[in-house]
Amino acid sequence: MEFIQNNLDIIYFVIFCIFIGIEVIANVPAILHTPLMSGANAISGVIMVGAVIMMFQVPPTNYITLTVGGIAVFLGALNISGGFFVTGRMLKMFNTKK
């Protein structure tokens, strides 16, 4: 109960996000499934933002953590860049009729 009280805003936020996520692609035609999947994949790359924030906090002497964190950022960047580029390339193929 107290939890709900304190997190009411975030609860609304989550519910709305879920609804929007579902609603937004409810009517997508099958032909766009592959590029949409790929685009969604690119968006989930926003996890990199988390990795960067984490790296801000790592003590500069902790080399192991720095390395692991660096890899995390690298993977995130790969996901974002690759994701959007590959989606773009796919969509270029899907030109619609004029």
Add this chain to the structure above:
Amino acid sequence: MEFIQNNLDIIYFVIFCIFIGIEVIANVPAILHTPLMSGANAISGVIMVGAVIMMFQVPPTNYITLTVGGIAVFLGALNISGGFFVTGRMLKMFNTKK
């Protein structure tokens, strides 16, 4: 700026609500326009909740305000009840084919 800072949650809330409101009825067929209009009208009757909250705060000796507030509540209730009932009646007419 400070305003944004303090009201960030509500800004997200409002944007999401607008988006949802638009998104939800983006594909409605013309035949449902009238009942949908009526249903939306009923929902906006939630203003009555505001009138009730207001009435909670009116000093019991202020007869004019009590009367005006009472009318507000009455109008709100009329909107809600009439709105949902009339929508229901309309929709009964719109039975879809089995």
Add this chain to the structure above:
Amino acid sequence: MNVLVEVGYLLATVSFLGGLKFMSSPKHAKIGNLIAATGMIVAVLCTFWMLTTQTVPSINLIIIAVAILLGTIGGKIMASKVEMTAMPQLVSLFNATGGGCAMLLGIVEAKQASLGSSFLGMQILLLLGLITGAVAASGSVIAYRKLAGKTKDNRNIMVVLGSRTLLLSFILIPVLYFIGIIPLPFEIVAYIMAFIALVYGVLFVLPIGGADMPVVISLLNSITGIATALAGFVYGNKAMIAGGIFVGAAGILLTLLMCRAMNRSLLKVLAGKFKKGKVAEDAEEQNIKETTVSETAMQLSFANKIAIIPGYGLAVAQGQHLCGQLQQLLEKRDAQVDFIIHPVAGRMPGHMNVLLAEANIDYEHLKEMDQVNDDMGHYDMVLIIGANDVVNPAAENNPDSPIYGMPIVKAYQSKQTVVMKRGMSKGYAGVPNDLFGMDNCNLLFGDAKDSLQEIINQLKLI
């Protein structure tokens, strides 16, 4: 605030959302209405739950209870008694009550705000809520009166100028007040604004064509939604904010969708104008062929597949029940009779569906335009009853016509067409109809109800 109250409002918000979603699909619309209504009950109940942590004088509570009771009963009665064809009027009236509630709420709160030292933002919110509420209220009343035929269109230049002036004062007065030039108490400013807004609502709706009222009601409804959301901000009430914004946003889109379904622009609707095409009003002499009741009855008796396309004229003539009789009669003779329903036939969306449902016509015989438009040639005979614009081929082949681009029922492709109308009057869009001059088309003049009755009488004899 109490947690349970908050959770209740959360539930209400979600059910408004779900309700609207379901209401926009023909299959689930009824459930959607129920969901939204349940959410509303939850919202109201949890407002009363606040009483567990707050003491309210019993006189207030009694007034609230009585008001709710009367309102609920009144709404139920009005909704049950109204005739199907008067639906839009009633919706408009209900919208007026919602707007009125928002306005009164604003007025009372303005008084309180005058007493306390409420801050600028709150005062702006209150004024906005009050203005939108008042506009929605008085505008809806005029829309109601127009639909009920009690007020006529008024495109007087004074009305237009007046409404523009008032629009200006909506900005001017509050600005002058807030920078301190108007030395009145906030309360009084609020009253003035409410009054101006009420007048503006009237002037806003006056010039708009009576038949465009469904569009206007949708717009006013959206404004009520905004008023609700503004009040929600004042009370920090999420259910009010969400419900209000949902309705506001959905209402604006719905308004645009309605305009699109009629192939009109919202601006033109609001200005009370029609798109002027290059078509001269009565351009060409048409070679029309009149037919008679007995000939039509004869043709019907020979046809195997018949389509009936109903329009506004059928609604005016109240001929829906005769349509049903005609269908039964023909089906007994082993003919198949379909009704082809154009989404904006008549004067409100879905008008014809409601009409034919009232006459108990089977759903399997109600066809949507898109379902049959490719096969119009399969019908031996097409009967157009009081419809005009929705079968006008100009929408397809005349780019200059004001209705160009509107989807139509392709009656012109059928083997044989009989159009039942009283004279050569134009339809709602005011454009001539080439269909009437086509080879496969005959006109049967007369009131739709009378003609239908006579056809039925004759058919019984054959």
Add this chain to the structure above:
Amino acid sequence: MNVLVEVGYLLATVSFLGGLKFMSSPKHAKIGNLIAATGMIVAVLCTFWMLTTQTVPSINLIIIAVAILLGTIGGKIMASKVEMTAMPQLVSLFNATGGGCAMLLGIVEAKQASLGSSFLGMQILLLLGLITGAVAASGSVIAYRKLAGKTKDNRNIMVVLGSRTLLLSFILIPVLYFIGIIPLPFEIVAYIMAFIALVYGVLFVLPIGGADMPVVISLLNSITGIATALAGFVYGNKAMIAGGIFVGAAGILLTLLMCRAMNRSLLKVLAGKFKKGKVAEDAEEQNIKETTVSETAMQLSFANKIAIIPGYGLAVAQGQHLCGQLQQLLEKRDAQVDFIIHPVAGRMPGHMNVLLAEANIDYEHLKEMDQVNDDMGHYDMVLIIGANDVVNPAAENNPDSPIYGMPIVKAYQSKQTVVMKRGMSKGYAGVPNDLFGMDNCNLLFGDAKDSLQEIINQLKLI
């Protein structure tokens, strides 16, 4: 936190939302991708804007910068080099990196959390984020390997049992830890969970059929989204929460939509099973008629309207360019050649569109199934190249067939059909195809590419 940072995240959230919305409409998909990418750049930039209020050691900054640079370049190169047909593999690989990022982030934060005294909720969030990230990472790698043909399906009972056991331990270990029975530091528990999750990801994907990988990738992608949202909660970062949940929710729906487009249930897909119909595998002997290349070429040379229905076999044979040549040749002879594209022809949605686009075939000749299905009789000749399930009439007339209910291209209604395939093998769904035995159908055996080449050669001679 800095206001500008917050506003930036708000913008990013809105553009993720808008991007997804646009991406789901064929006309605006490209813009949608751009919008979402812009939002991502905004999100990253405003994260760095935090540096204005926070000092970070320069070594950390250098590592971050290098990592981002390498990642961006690497992603760009991989995306540019990949062959069109290998797209799904690559998407899967990228998803693995996203999952990996989430997992590593969880591991590092778990270490920090072990040091500080972070509260229960945070620990649960971290564990959940770590598990989901790890499952998505290893699962996606296996999906990638399957699509690339490097790993085979494995429906071994050990795999299934193993994955169930691990699923159990996801609940058990944390619960035991939190009630204090496992006396290890949180850090270690996190490592163990990450390890288990990685193994689980592998076992989860192993039994699933290779051709179902697009569905699985979509599912894993949705899991990455959830991992992102969980990490977002840890940092209180709205853009991460919103982006993650959007992807999570959209991904789940997309997964279901994909299954529906293939007329399969998600559970069956995950179990690696096919719906078993009552149809015996090779029920009836079909009366098939073989035809020859020269006969087919002759028929083509006489036809005026020709339809080509491409399927998985054409992709395997890499015959798309020959298809283009054939079309040009026939058009020079004044025939009209349409390609009819079934949405799930091939092995990923839109596979055939990509394939034919690669061969530079004009968009006006690409027809969607629904556009032409009612007029199949208008084609003088239909050429089915390496397609099977998508033209199987059993989907329409055999309620017991596993593909019953899937929309198909109604090739069986055409005047004359030639099916090009290598032998009598079944399609992906493993069901016999009645079309092959029909009167209007002839089979031309042979690899699609070879047969096409020969037809073209012959046609040039005629």
